[in-house]
Amino acid sequence: MRQSYAKSRNLKRFLSVAIGKRRNSSGEDDNTEDKAFSVKQINEMEISHLRPGWRCFSYEEILKATDGFHKGLCFLGFERSFFGICSSKSGLGRFWIGADNLVGWGGYAEVYRGVAEDGEAIAVKRLTRASSDEQREKDFLTELGAVGHVRHPNVSALLGCCVDGGLHLVFEFYSRGSVSSNLHDANSPPIAWKLRFDIAVGTARGLHYLHKQRRRRIIHRDIKASNILPTESFEPQISDFGLARWLPSEWTHRAVAPIEGTFGCLAPEYFTHGIVDEKTDVFAFGVFLLEIVTGRKPVDGCHRNLLCWINARSYLNDGIIETLVDPRLGEEYDMGQLKRLIFAASLCTRPTATLRPSMTEVVELLEGGEITQEQWKMLEEEEEEEEFWGFDDRDDDDNRCSTPSTVTMWQLSATVFADDLDCLGMRSIV
């Protein structure tokens, strides 16, 4: 009890410093918040530049907005209610249809829908009590530190935070669920090809911003379809910065422990050595592209890895990329865009980090820029070293992924593109 009180005080101090403390023009630390906003001559632009894009919410505000973090019906003191229907373990055959404002949850947080006083739809992410240990608090603050500094049309917009009654982050509310829930929900119509392509491009732009357009680079570390939330107009928003890390300009990478993230999306150098840099996200983005194209999860219910499946599928079908497309789309896709997505994915998921493209190059490629032969050609010895990285834990036909004869993603794209790159404005790479 005492400890959590002390932590809360620290957090409040952190927030007041983060919001209130500024550097004055001579670069000295100075609490200029009051001064800055009391000087009438400062024009609007300067003020909006100084002012953080978010604010502190009171606990009463978020309580009111979420209707007291309303979860719908609870049974016998269970803390969490569920979407859909679940039965009690008592065997009494009781069924509850639960969840009211609870819209999602992850490893350490619950997310509630709410309506702010001004009528804006908000999402309140609350650190769950069960996970309020110091490490989780740190992750939560990391998320605040990262997302509180970013503003981009493809990055989830932080509206504020609240440290009373627990830790809370307040975001704009995105009512369409995640790309993952839309892609894999068998009961709703498949996402149209055009939207898939736009989501890929928008997400690439958001990542490019995090890696390249900020003074200090941000590595997200958990790029995956369930962390990409489309807005009403299907503009993808990169969300969930709980694992994000700053990368100072003088550092090439950082080594982190423990290794966290999502199975099936982890870059080999991160998975094996904990090495994190932009290429960690680039790899995960490549897996995301494949998920969008195929409609398959990075790791399916049978523990089959998507990259393995693609390699096996390509091998069995002589590298015909049409066979990779989500069957729910039928013939409804654009072949030129498909080739771009597959080509980009093949580069992004290269096992050797240094041979993967930067997000600048990925955006360029997806948006139709010319890719020159020299830029992407691998040296022979590099090609030999490029062993496919994946899991070989099943011996069915669909999982022939690590045998030397298997066509890798890279070889697949090279085969397919030899004839077709010209028509895409790119030159042959083989």
Ligand SMILES: Nc1ncnc2c1ncn2[C@@H]1O[C@H](COP(=O)(O)OP(=O)(O)OP(=O)(O)O)[C@@H](O)[C@H]1O
């Ligand atoms: N701004 C938002 N608007 C609508 N729904 C959201 C929003 N943010 C998150 N969600 C929903 O809540 C879910 C969990 O959120 P989030 O991924 O941020 O939590 P987490 O605990 O960090 O998860 P993880 O275990 O994946 O790290 C998301 O998958 C999404 O469905």
